[in-house]
Amino acid sequence: MLVKLSSRRGKASGVQWVEGFVSFGKVRLNVIVYYIDGVLIDTGAATLLQDFKGFFEEVQAKKVVITHDHEDHTGGAAFLANTYGIPIYINESVVKNCTTKASYPFYRKIFWGKRAPFQAEEIGTTFTSDNATWQVIETPGHAADHLAFLNEQTGQLFSGDLYVHPKTKLILRDESIPIIMASIEKVLTYDFEEMFCCHAGFVADGKKAFREKLQYLADLQGKVLHLHEKGWGEKAISREVFPKKYPITLLSFGEWDAHHIIHTIIRDS
Numbered sequence: 001m002l003v004k005l006s007s008r009r010g011k012a013s014g015v016q017w018v019e020g021f022v023s024f025g026k027v028r029l030n031v032i033v034y035y036i037d038g039v040l041i042d043t044g045a046a047t048l049l050q051d052f053k054g055f056f057e058e059v060q061a062k063k064v065v066i067t068h069d070h071e072d073h074t075g076g077a078a079f080l081a082n083t084y085g086i087p088i089y090i091n092e093s094v095v096k097n098c099t100t101k102a103s104y105p106f107y108r109k110i111f112w113g114k115r116a117p118f119q120a121e122e123i124g125t126t127f128t129s130d131n132a133t134w135q136v137i138e139t140p141g142h143a144a145d146h147l148a149f150l151n152e153q154t155g156q157l158f159s160g161d162l163y164v165h166p167k168t169k170l171i172l173r174d175e176s177i178p179i180i181m182a183s184i185e186k187v188l189t190y191d192f193e194e195m196f197c198c199h200a201g202f203v204a205d206g207k208k209a210f211r212e213k214l215q216y217l218a219d220l221q222g223k224v225l226h227l228h229e230k231g232w233g234e235k236a237i238s239r240e241v242f243p244k245k246y247p248i249t250l251l252s253f254g255e256w257d258a259h260h261i262i263h264t265i266i267r268d269s
């Protein structure tokens with residue numbers, strides 16, 4: 001098999017997780033599913049389902065909440081709904097979309113497999129777990145339907161794909177840096193400490209991490225807009241600011257590219 005799969009478990013501060021890895025060629029991607037207090041946060045990818053089933057069986061979640069409708073977060077949803085009969089909650093804007101065959105590029109199917117259709121319900125603005133009430137925070141930018149979840153009892157933030165990396169150097173074509181920045185500013189107005197990111201994992205001081213990321217993006221934005229005002233074109237700015245090319249840019253036919261960072265800063269700032 002061309003794709004290599006593996007997984008590992010972790011836990012911290014009452015949260016358990018399973019992290020899956022998918023490697024193809026030089027590119028290795030990961031994704032994490034969290035469990036706390038009766039609730040699963042996200043469901044992983046279809047390719048990782050065999051690796052994640054033991055975790056799902058062990059935790060016996062009562063409900064599933066999904067941060068956004070990307071195939072590495074929704075790939076296990078149909079299995080969880082069909083096997084355990086538990087409800088799945090997601091942003092209302094994509095409830096209908098989830099019931100259909102998902103459409104995304106072939107290279108993403110190699111990594112993440114085919115996301116099976118599933119029935120989901122609108123999540124609303126809050127939800128409950130066994131012992132806590134949670135805030136649902138709309139945080140678009142990575143995806144239009146993206147949500148972060150805040151456990152009000154513990155002050156833990158489950159940030160989906162809002163954080164991912166402190167120094168973003170690549171984004172998807174559909175992402176937007178200024179919209180991500182506005183979402184980070186929004187979560188920073190909430191009271192939280194620990195952050196659980198679906199790719200970076202557990203971060204003890206989540207606020208500090210988000211502040212640093214926001215500062216990095218603001219500096220980047222300043223630099224890009226300055227060059228743009230001096231008359232530089234987007235391509236020239238890309239070459240200047242991000243000279244390095246990454247294997248995933250080639251593999252994804254440009255869906256992942258530093259250029260989208262430059263383009264969206266100029267378009268959306």
Ligand SMILES: [Zn+2]
Pocket residue numbers: 068070142143161
């Ligand atoms: Zn995503």
